[in-house]
Amino acid sequence: xxxxxxTQSKGMVTxxxxxRERLGIDANSLLKVELVDNGVIFMKINxxxxxxxxxxxxxxxxxxxxxxxxxxxxxxxxKLFKK
Numbered sequence: 001x002x003x004x005x006x007t008q009s010k011g012m013v014t015x016x017x018x019x020r021e022r023l024g025i026d027a028n029s030l031l032k033v034e035l036v037d038n039g040v041i042f043m044k045i046n047x048x049x050x051x052x053x054x055x056x057x058x059x060x061x062x063x064x065x066x067x068x069x070x071x072x073x074x075x076x077x078x079k080l081f082k083k
Contacts, residue, residue, distance in 0.1 A: 015042070 003016045015025060023044050025031070030045040069077070 001018070003019075005013050005016065007013055020026070025044055030047050032043045032045050034041045034043070
């Protein structure tokens with residue numbers, strides 16, 4: 001399937017609706033752009049943002065306590081970082 005499109009100001013190009021629908025390209029889609037010999041190739045990037053989890057202050061406090069270094073290890077690390 002071939003179409004001819006015109007560049008707009010600032011080099012913008014409209015991707016025909018049939019192409020966008022077929023590829024699932026919407027207003028927030030990411031496209032990879034590659035320069036080839038005599039043109040440009042646009043490829044849709046299938047990107048799914050990772051889910052975010054919110055942790056409570058109590059959970060963070062427990063992790064901080066569990067991650068605390070003992071005095072001997074802290075002393076060794078401090079000595080290593082001074083070098």
